[in-house]
Amino acid sequence: MAKLPYAFYQQLEVTQLAECLLGKKLCTLIDGKLTSGIVVETEAYRGPEDKASHAFGGRFTERTRVMYEPGGLSYVYLCYGIHSLFNVVTAPAGMPHAVLVRGLEPLDGLDLMLKRRNMSFLKPNLTAGPGALSKALGIDRQLNAKDLGGDEIWIEDVGIGYAANEIVAGPRIGVDYAGEDALLPWRYYVKGNSFVSKPHL
Template identity: 40%
Template sequence: MKLTREFYARDTLQVARELLGKILVHKINGVKLSGKIVETEAYIGSIDKACHAYGGKHTPRVETLYGIPGIVYVYFIYGMYHCFNVITKEEGFPEGVLIRAIQPIDGLNEMANLRFNKEYNELTKAQIKNLTTGPSKLCIAMNINKENNEQDLCTSGLYIEESVDKEKIEIIEAKRIGINYAEEAAEFLWRFYIKDNIFVSVKERVLRYNKSEGK
């Protein structure tokens, strides 16, 4: 079952935690690509110098951040990679959650071809592990790009759904990745990931975690 708009229209940190264990799905060209979300990062424009819309910034690039909860914000980095975000809170408030890593489930051959131009059974162990272990890697494997910007997760073929797996998970809270420029915001423990999952992009040496029941 697709997550509803009410799920996204809540506190951004809560949404970032509760997205862990949910399933990201992209149905495209008759193929279903999917993976379990194992790592997220929260961004809150009003107080977060790492957010593209910090301080009320309005540019064509960031306008999607001000949209309704449940739409997609895709941005381009380093002139070659995409990052996939979910808009949260409420319209007019620039907040969202970056999906940093997923554990592949469906469409493995398609993902392998998109990432490495190989069939899944031709991948090395290292390539399998690195298939979706990062925000840009998962965008390539899931065929997500700028064309998906502003797409509605509640009504389109790109969406997030509940998992049928009700396993309990341990959630690690850590600093976000690659935002050393963000001054005090670089210290916020706004990155969340599933403890011991091999598809997490970066694991901390010093771990802080709490128990959370997967939903």
């Protein structure tokens, strides 16, 4: 396997990095069981200057602490009391940028993913949406602040690269509270892929 190098996570342009994550393979190894999928949808959160970011204005709390670490760690937090959302911490130390993974195309461990989701057959919403994919891969807050070069959760380059005309940028989802920042086109997804969380074209 070819795990992504730390240098990849530490580039400063978080929007560009979010776009580059499309086509990468996100894997978890939990209780000896491998599950994985290809990333088909991401959102960039630009730390201090982005109202939609948990670290807006340089906010530093117990929850956001990990976002200030050097890129290459996981950031998993609980949303609406129910869903674990998985982010990649990016940029050099002290810069709290992150990328939310919103959609995956299932690859390894399909049976286990179905079981975790209480589903009996594959349909797109198995891993379309940040809460859904986290549940399918067994991601919860146990996996917060993990090294993405480790052996519990990691990201591999499997040589998939989408052409520029297959990638669509649009406004982020569920961040209306962020005012004008909600309109920024920092959501990236693969055109026509059925594991993208929201509107299909």
